Amino acid sequence: MAALERGGADIVELGVPFSDPIADGPVIMRASERALAAGTTVEKVLETARQIREHSSIPIVLFTYLNPVMRYGFERLARRAKEVGIDGFLLTDLSVEEAAGFVSAVRAEGLDTVFLVAPTSTDRRLELVAQYCSGFVYVVSRTGVTGVQQQVSSSVRPLVERLRHFTQLPLGVGFGIANADQAAEVGSVADGVVVGSAFVRAIETTPPDQLFDTMERMARDLKQGALRGRG
Amino acid sequence: MLNVPDSGGHFGPYGGRYVPEVLMSPLDELEQAYHAARADESFQAELADLLKNYAGRPTPLFHAERLSRKLGGGKIYFKREDLLHTGAHKINNALGQALLARRMGKKRIIAETGAGQHGVATATACALLGLQCRVYMGEEDMRRQRLNVFRMRLCGAEVVGVTNGSRTLKDAISEAMRDWVTNVNTTYYLLGSALGAHPYPLMVRDFHRCIGEEARQQLLEREGRLPTMAIACVGGGSNAIGLFHAFIGDASVQLIGVEAGGRGKKTGDHAARFSGGAPGVLHGAYSYLLQNEDGQVALTHSISAGLDYALIGPEHAHLHDLGRAEYVDCDDATALAAAVELSRMEGLIPAMESSHAVAEAIRRAPMTAPDDILLVNLSGRGDKDIDIYRENLKELDSDSPQPAF
Numbered sequence: 001m002a003a004l005e006r007g008g009a010d011i012v013e014l015g016v017p018f019s020d021p022i023a024d025g026p027v028i029m030r031a032s033e034r035a036l037a038a039g040t041t042v043e044k045v046l047e048t049a050r051q052i053r054e055h056s057s058i059p060i061v062l063f064t065y066l067n068p069v070m071r072y073g074f075e076r077l078a079r080r081a082k083e084v085g086i087d088g089f090l091l092t093d094l095s096v097e098e099a100a101g102f103v104s105a106v107r108a109e110g111l112d113t114v115f116l117v118a119p120t121s122t123d124r125r126l127e128l129v130a131q132y133c134s135g136f137v138y139v140v141s142r143t144g145v146t147g148v149q150q151q152v153s154s155s156v157r158p159l160v161e162r163l164r165h166f167t168q169l170p171l172g173v174g175f176g177i178a179n180a181d182q183a184a185e186v187g188s189v190a191d192g193v194v195v196g197s198a199f200v201r202a203i204e205t206t207p208p209d210q211l212f213d214t215m216e217r218m219a220r221d222l223k224q225g226a227l228r229g230r231g
Numbered sequence: 232m233l234n235v236p237d238s239g240g241h242f243g244p245y246g247g248r249y250v251p252e253v254l255m256s257p258l259d260e261l262e263q264a265y266h267a268a269r270a271d272e273s274f275q276a277e278l279a280d281l282l283k284n285y286a287g288r289p290t291p292l293f294h295a296e297r298l299s300r301k302l303g304g305g306k307i308y309f310k311r312e313d314l315l316h317t318g319a320h321k322i323n324n325a326l327g328q329a330l331l332a333r334r335m336g337k338k339r340i341i342a343e344t345g346a347g348q349h350g351v352a353t354a355t356a357c358a359l360l361g362l363q364c365r366v367y368m369g370e371e372d373m374r375r376q377r378l379n380v381f382r383m384r385l386c387g388a389e390v391v392g393v394t395n396g397s398r399t400l401k402d403a404i405s406e407a408m409r410d411w412v413t414n415v416n417t418t419y420y421l422l423g424s425a426l427g428a429h430p431y432p433l434m435v436r437d438f439h440r441c442i443g444e445e446a447r448q449q450l451l452e453r454e455g456r457l458p459t460m461a462i463a464c465v466g467g468g469s470n471a472i473g474l475f476h477a478f479i480g481d482a483s484v485q486l487i488g489v490e491a492g493g494r495g496k497k498t499g500d501h502a503a504r505f506s507g508g509a510p511g512v513l514h515g516a517y518s519y520l521l522q523n524e525d526g527q528v529a530l531t532h533s534i535s536a537g538l539d540y541a542l543i544g545p546e547h548a549h550l551h552d553l554g555r556a557e558y559v560d561c562d563d564a565t566a567l568a569a570a571v572e573l574s575r576m577e578g579l580i581p582a583m584e585s586s587h588a589v590a591e592a593i594r595r596a597p598m599t600a601p602d603d604i605l606l607v608n609l610s611g612r613g614d615k616d617i618d619i620y621r622e623n624l625k626e627l628d629s630d631s632p633q634p635a636f
């Protein structure tokens with residue numbers, strides 16, 4: 001985490017693994033399996049957040065699927081999240097249509113709710129989803145599961161442009177972004193770049209003694225790419 | 232009770248639409264297309280023609296006299312969905328949705344399958360309508376339902392083995408959803424049970440409603456009265472909701488769903504969602520879910536691949552909470568014994584799934600009065616399960632088999 005921050009990350013997502021991650025590709029599926037095998041729970045991720053907060057003020061978004069959070073209890077989670085210094089939430093499979101109870105519990109503690117928009121979202125939906133968002137809006141770059149890809153999807157620009165009509169919030173684009181050039185391309189239209197699988201893959205494949213340096217370098221490259229894109 | 236789901240797909244608190252945003256607009260489109268098709272006479276006429284002349288509807292209602300007499304209670308009637316083309320009720324829904332897919336201009340169909348019956352029905356419907364078909368199936372299920380894998384391939388479908396998790400139905404649905412999320416613009420997801428995000432539970436139920444409607448009519452003609460109880464096995468819940476629906480408004484008719492009791496009461500050993508689970512979200516719907524205290528989905532077990540799933544269809548959760556339907560479970564050994572009994576007494580070899588419903592009828596019949604009627608949905612035939620029967624009934628599979636009687 002410190003390495004990412006040194007590399008220039010502005011926000012970090014802390015994931016709670018779920019047994020059936022339907023929106024994730026192989027890299028995050030494997031990571032979820034490893035995390036579950038190691039006994040990761042909502043409670044343990046909250047504890048990790050608390051430890052990060054002891055020496056860092058980087059904003060933390062807790063991201064997962066709905067069921068672990070529902071089981072833990074919305075109010076209880078919002079309260080504990082506030083205590084340990086978490087800033088917001090992102091639940092992959094919670095549609096805004098079903099989100100009223102969750103959003104009111106989280107907002108009652110003054111925390112943010114980030115929702116996703118996708119290339120398939122109609123204008124009506126972009127407007128609706130934006131109303132449920134605080135902090136930032138997560139723009140899914142393409143139809144598909146998480147995982148790196150060669151090129152940034154051509155859906156990104158028109159989607160971001162459509163979404164700007166409905167919100168003043170910063171827009172972060174994710175799904176498939178892995179290198180500085182892609183970050184630059186996204187940076188030229190959006191406010192932020194969200195990188196998941198590329199880091200998770202690095203954690204999976206890098207020897208432990210080189211991991212922190214690798215993470216820091218990746219973060220720095222991506223950040224510079226994104227800033228270059230903004231021009 | 233009959234006024235469900237609401238416009239958001241809720242059956243009381245259950246059901247709904249819990250999916251990634253990518254799928255929300257496509258589900259809206261699907262819902263609109265379905266409502267338009269339902270109101271379109273030519274769509275209904277084409278489906279009715281296929282159900283009659285291709286699938287074999289209406290299915291007979293059979294009075295199992297020898298079995299009823301032996302058990303010494305009311306009359307047991309079987310609704311013979313096992314006689315349908317491809318061998319189970321699943322074809323009702325597969326034909327309906329495949330026609331809908333074609334109407335929506337989708338040429339690529341994906342499906343999940345557990346026992347393989349939905350996969351076979353989908354592969355069959357796709358062959359009939361000239362659609363491309365890919366079926367996801369857990370590797371454990373491919374092993375135990377080998378015959379159906381081959382049937383799907385013979386009909387031109389591609390069968391993709393899923394190696395994640397428990398390698399059963401749950402994992403096959405997850406993988407089908409990943410495909411759908413990726414190819415949503417070109418692909419129709421033909422879901423095989425009364426599960427998933429709205430409008431699937433509604434649509435699948437509607438395509439199977441003919442089961443109960445026919446049975447109700449047939450009983451009224453034959454007996455001049457309604458059944459005392461209607462019994463069906465419940466995996467995701469499609470054959471059961473198809474049977475139940477025509478009787479929900481008939482307060483005198485007991486509705487009984489039978490879940491898989493597996494090999495024991497321990498989590499992981501069964502698929503009894505009501506006794507062992509708690510409300511939660513899986514694959515797009517909120518309903519009773521087998522899960523651990525951290526909200527991770529639990530593993531399940533059943534001798535029948537088609538009942539081996541962690542979530543029950545949301546309309547069943549609603550009927551359960553209202554007390555309108557009652558849910559029990561039946562373990563592997565009891566289901567197996569019921570299959571043997573039905574084969575010997577009536578010459579009907581049931582699917583392993585359907586055997587769970589048969590077992591419940593056998594259990595209840597002696598407690599009923601002679602003028603009671605037990606209506607049982609025989610959702611499928613046992614051809615696909617012959618290997619399971621052989622494995623468990625070794626005494627019949629030797630060169631000098633034991634005499635049955």
Ligand SMILES: Cc1ncc(COP(=O)(O)O)c(C=O)c1O
Nearest residue numbers: 348466467468469470537610611
């Ligand atoms: C013959 C048969 N009955 C029942 C089921 C269970 O499904 P459902 O609960 O949707 O009817 C299956 C599923 O594969 C099946 O093949």
